[in-house]
Amino acid sequence: xxxxxxxxxxxxxxxxxxxxxxxxxxxxxxxxxxxxxxxxxxxxxxxxxxxxxxxxxxxxxxxxxxxxxxxxxxxxxxxxxxxxxxxxxxxxxxxxxxxxxxxxxxxxxxxxxxxxxxxxxxxxxxxxxxxxxxxxxxxxxxxxxxxxxxxxxxxxxxxxxxxxxxxxxxxxxxxxxxxxxxxxxxxxxxxxxxxxxxxxxxxxxxxxxxxxxxxxxxxxxxxxxxxxxxxxxxxxxxxxxxxxxxxxxxxxxxxxxxxxxxxxxxxxxxxxxxxxxxxxxxxxxxxxxxxxxxxxxx
Amino acid sequence: xxxxxxxxxxxxxxxxxxxxxxxxxxxxxxxxxxxxxxxxxxxxxxxxxxxxxxxxxxxxxxxxxxxxxxxxxxxxxxxxxxxxxxxxxxxxxxxxxxxxxxxxxxxxxxxxxxxxxxxxxxxxxxxxxxxxxxxxxxxxxxxxxxxxxxxxxxxxxxxxxxxxxxxxxxxxxxxxxxxxxxxxxxxxxxxxxxxxxxxxxxxxxxxxxxxxxxxxxxxxxxxxxxxxxxxxxxxxxxxxxxxxxxxxxxxxxxxxxxxxxxxxxxxxxxxxxxxxxxxxxxxxxxxxxxxxxxxxxxxxxxxxxxxxxxxxxxxxxxxxxxxxxxxxxxxxxxxxxxxxxx
Numbered sequence: 001x002x003x004x005x006x007x008x009x010x011x012x013x014x015x016x017x018x019x020x021x022x023x024x025x026x027x028x029x030x031x032x033x034x035x036x037x038x039x040x041x042x043x044x045x046x047x048x049x050x051x052x053x054x055x056x057x058x059x060x061x062x063x064x065x066x067x068x069x070x071x072x073x074x075x076x077x078x079x080x081x082x083x084x085x086x087x088x089x090x091x092x093x094x095x096x097x098x099x100x101x102x103x104x105x106x107x108x109x110x111x112x113x114x115x116x117x118x119x120x121x122x123x124x125x126x127x128x129x130x131x132x133x134x135x136x137x138x139x140x141x142x143x144x145x146x147x148x149x150x151x152x153x154x155x156x157x158x159x160x161x162x163x164x165x166x167x168x169x170x171x172x173x174x175x176x177x178x179x180x181x182x183x184x185x186x187x188x189x190x191x192x193x194x195x196x197x198x199x200x201x202x203x204x205x206x207x208x209x210x211x212x213x214x215x216x217x218x219x220x221x222x223x224x225x226x227x228x229x230x231x232x233x234x235x236x237x238x239x240x241x242x243x244x245x246x247x248x249x250x251x252x253x254x255x256x257x258x259x260x261x262x263x264x265x266x267x268x269x270x271x272x273x274x275x276x277x278x279x280x281x282x283x284x285x286x287x288x289x290x291x292x293x294x295x296x297x298x
Numbered sequence: 299x300x301x302x303x304x305x306x307x308x309x310x311x312x313x314x315x316x317x318x319x320x321x322x323x324x325x326x327x328x329x330x331x332x333x334x335x336x337x338x339x340x341x342x343x344x345x346x347x348x349x350x351x352x353x354x355x356x357x358x359x360x361x362x363x364x365x366x367x368x369x370x371x372x373x374x375x376x377x378x379x380x381x382x383x384x385x386x387x388x389x390x391x392x393x394x395x396x397x398x399x400x401x402x403x404x405x406x407x408x409x410x411x412x413x414x415x416x417x418x419x420x421x422x423x424x425x426x427x428x429x430x431x432x433x434x435x436x437x438x439x440x441x442x443x444x445x446x447x448x449x450x451x452x453x454x455x456x457x458x459x460x461x462x463x464x465x466x467x468x469x470x471x472x473x474x475x476x477x478x479x480x481x482x483x484x485x486x487x488x489x490x491x492x493x494x495x496x497x498x499x500x501x502x503x504x505x506x507x508x509x510x511x512x513x514x515x516x517x518x519x520x521x522x523x524x525x526x527x528x529x530x531x532x533x534x535x536x537x538x539x540x541x542x543x544x545x546x547x548x549x550x551x552x553x554x555x556x557x558x559x560x561x562x563x564x565x566x567x568x569x570x571x572x573x574x575x576x577x578x579x580x581x582x583x584x585x586x587x588x589x590x591x592x593x594x595x596x597x598x599x600x601x602x603x604x605x606x607x608x609x610x611x612x613x614x615x616x617x618x619x620x621x622x623x624x625x626x627x628x629x630x631x632x633x634x635x636x637x638x639x640x
Contacts, residue, residue, distance in 0.1 A: 187411040194363055194405075195398030195425040195476065205424075209415040 028289040035285020041278035045271075049095030057089035060245045069261045079263045081253065090245040091267045097246035098227045098275060101161055105226035106219045108165045113172020114215060118203050120173060121180025131177070134170035142167030146229065147238045155241050160233060164226045175218055179211045213290035220283030224276045231272055247272045311338035312483050312516050313362070313401075318376035320354075320361045323369060327592040331357040333540040335376075339484065342514040344507075346531030346548070348521060348563065352588055354540040355520045359486045362518075363403050364393050380484070399429035402477035406489040408469035412461035418445075419457030422476055429480045444475035447512075448505055467498035471505065478509060485509075486518045491526065503530055524567050528552055533624075536560045539588055539599035542618065546625035555638055556627035558604045559584070598629070606631045 029036045052060075058076075064084035072079045078087035116134075120127045146163035153159050183189060184207070192206045233239030234248025242249055247268035254264025320332040332354045339345050347355045360366045362378055364385060378385040380401065385393065402425075405411040413421060422441035426432055432440060438457065445453035448471040461469055470490060477485055487506065491499040503526060510517055519530055527534055527548065534551045536544040536559065544557040555561045565582035586603035589595060597612040598604070604611065610630050621627045629635075 187405050187407055188413040190365060191403075191405055191411045191473070191476075192413070192424075193365060193397070194403045196394045196396070196428055197398075197424065198394060206413050206416070210413070212415075 032285045032289045034281055035289060038278045038280070038282030038285055041274065042282060045095060045275050045278065046099055048092050049099055052089065052092035052096070055092070057092070058086040060085060060090045060093040061243075062086075069257060071261070072263065078267045079261055081250070081261070081264050082257050087250075087263060087267060090250055091247070091271055094245045094247045094250055094268060095271060095275070097157060097240055097244060098230055098272065101157065101164065101230040102223040102227040102275075102279070104161045105164045105168065106223035108161065109168035109172050109222050110215055110219045112165070113169045114176050114208070114211065116169070117173040117176025118180060118208060118211070121177040122184065122199070122203055122207070127177070130173070134173050137167065138170040140167065143229065143232070146233055147236070150233065150238045155239060157240055157244070160230055160239050163233075164229050168222050168225075172215070172218060172222070175214060176211050179214060180207055183207050183210050213287075217283050217287040217290065220279055220286060224279040224283070227272065227276055227279065231268075309340050312341050312380070313339040314377075314379040315339075315358075315362070316377045316379065318358070318361060318378060319374035320357050320366060320371060321374045322371050324592070329591045330540050330594065331371075331591060332361060333594075335537075335540075335542055337535055337542065337545065339516045339518060341483065341516050342510060343533060344510060344517045344519055344531045346519050346521065346527035346534040347537060348524060348527055348534060349537035350522060350563075350588065352591070353537040355537050356488055358537070359403065359488050359518060359520055362484075362486060363397060363401065364388075365403075395429070398425040398477070398482075399480045400482050401484040401486065402480070402482045403486040403488065404470070404473045404477045404490050407493045408466050408473055409493065411473055412469055414461055416460075417457065418459055418461065418464070418472055422457070422472065422479060425476060426479050440479065441475075444479050445472070447478070447509070448472070448475045450475070466494055467501060470494060470498075470502055474502070474505065474509070478513065478515065481513060481515075483516060484518065485515050486520070488520045489522070490519070492521070492523075499526075506530070524563055536563070539594060540591060541599065541628070542626075543600070543629070544625075544627040545618075546622065546627075550622060550625050553638070554622060554625070556621040556625065556632040556635065557600075557629045558606055558631075558635065559600045560627075561635075561638065562603075606635065 029039065058064075062085060064080070066084060067076070067080050068082050068084040070076060070080045070084075076086050076088065078091060081087055081090065116130060120130045142164070145167055146160070149163040149166075150159050189202060189206060192202050197206070230239055230246065231248035231251070234246050235252045237252065239248055240246040242253075250268045251265050254261070254268075257264055314337075316336050318332055318335045319330065322329040322331055335354070335358060337345065347358065349355050357366065357371075361373065362385065366373075373386050376386070380396070385396070388396070412418070419438060419441055422444060423434065423437040426437040426440050427434065430437075430440075441457060442453045445456055450456055450468060450471055456464070456468075456472075461472075464472065474490075485506075490506070491502050494502060506517060506519075507530060509515060519526070521527060531548045534544075534546060534548050535542055536551075536557065538559050544551070544555065544560045546554075546556075551560065552564070555564060562582070562584035566584060568581055584603055589599055589602065595601065595612065597610075597614055598607075598616055601607045601611040608630070614630075616628045616630045618626045618628045619632075621632050
């Protein structure tokens with residue numbers, strides 16, 4: 001790295017290391033406005049969604065039929081839906097589902113895929129069996145699998161997360177495996193073996209951290225994908241249970257009242273688009289700052 | 299060229315390679331990468347192994363460390379005796395205790411032999427913790443000592459840096475420090491200076507000499523650079539197509555090379571002013587190419603490139619026979635070769 005070195009504490013303790021890592025991350029953010037923008041938007045989204053109960057808005061579920069299908073006003077910034085529920089409150093609360101599903105799917109799919117991919121990449125015997133299974137999983141259209149699982153187990157947020165995770169795992173496995181295959185022949189792995197390091201330790205300590213840069217980037221794309229798919233599944237009625245407001249649910253309900261109050265579809269749609277755009281921007285920025293070749297530009 | 303002082307006195311060898319055959323089973327047949335190689339390595343000795351690319355010198359070092367991927371590789375015969383034990387007969391766990399502890403290795407390319415995501419300190423302490431059972435604090439202290447030994451300034455700071463923050467020469471020093479951190483009896487250096495520029499090369503070689511003096515580590519120095527061998531080695535082993543074709547103490551070898559291949563190697567080293575001021579004589583090359591290791595001739599593998607070839611060379615492989623004090627050569631015509639003038 002070409003940046004001016006940060007003053008580093010002498011004692012190599014864990015806390016010192018963590019503050020160093022934090023300093024490095026902040027440095028990378030400052031150098032990469034795209035990533036900073038994506039991250040800021042995401043933080044704002046998260047605050048709006050999870051802070052929604054604190055903003056003094058009407059309960060997202062409270063019906064008020066007299067005020068139904070109202071246009072935006074001072075009392076209801078986004079107007080109301082067909083039961084007179086406050087649309088702003090519903091959209092903000094709906095963000096919780098989207099973010100939880102997106103993050104959970106990304107975390108689950110990457111950690112499962114990482115574990116399987118590491119072993120598959122290093123052991124030829126495991127590889128043959130596991131990869132055939134992964135190929136089979138990949139041949140199932142993910143949306144159909146999700147619909148099948150949800151109709152089998154009923155609709156709940158957990159089921160949506162599971163349904164969206166399963167088809168993503170093979171993709172992560174492929175990515176990790178290909179990186180491991182490449183790393184396995186690197187001299188530093190040979191050198192580690194020549195130092196007497198055992199195979200599990202080589203996998204975890206020497207190979208795994210090298211798979212993180214592409215994996216983290218992949219995780220952001222999985223997250224964005226999951227946010228869209230959650231909305232999609234909810235929209236077709238196979239996702240989040242209808243009593244919980246989620247962007248997909250709100251849009252699905254608003255479909256019928258498109259001409260009376262266009263906002264029911266528009267506002268969650270805008271929030272969804274902004275969120276996905278922010279995640280993808282953040283991912284692109286991450287890719288740039290994690291790729292050592294790109295790093296030289298800054 | 300300055301020649302090294304005479305060889306280390308006769309002591310019991312620390313490492314004995316005996317009739318080693320490392321073969322690879324490939325689609326095109328069996329590649330005999332190392333074929334019937336034997337040599338002894340004494341404590342504190344620097345053994346130079348020379349030969350051109352593909353002559354089996356790297357596979358020899360990987361065989362000693364048991365880093366040859368099996369399959370496709372296999373040890374078809376032989377023994378590698380280290381402190382009375384045959385390394386080829388050890389279990390993987392027993393071998394792991396020897397690697398990096400009693401026998402260690404440094405690689406050709408210092409740019410890729412350190413893990414980019416771990417700090418120098420992480421990598422240095424790994425073998426120390428693993429083999430010597432020190433706690434992390436003591437291991438860090440030891441790592442700092444090792445960086446001092448290899449003359450890295452500001453060891454404290456370097457320990458916390460990542461490989462990309464170090465220069466190539468610095469990284470090779472770190473590799474040497476890593477290799478030496480457990481006081482191994484044998485250090486295998488596979489072309490340790492090939493990827494470095496000339497001034498750094500001299501520093502690294504000087505460092506290795508110094509370490510041999512200080513720690514009495516025996517070093518197997520694998521190289522294709524005869525200059526390096528002349529500078530460093532006590533004894534030299536010349537390999538061609540997987541076999542040892544000549545072995546002698548360094549002075550003896552450079553004064554009286556007995557194998558046409560060794561002579562060819564020596565002639566192909568450029569020398570300044572060898573024929574008077576600024577002369578531009580054409581550098582001698584060895585004609586032809588190394589025969590395919592899958593299809594070695596019955597006779598001498600060098601026959602097709604040799605100026606002194608006879609029918610006998612093509613029919614029978616020449617045995618290694620003594621051609622002087624502690625000097626072996628595998629050539630039918632060593633007796634009748636013209637007088638060597640360097």
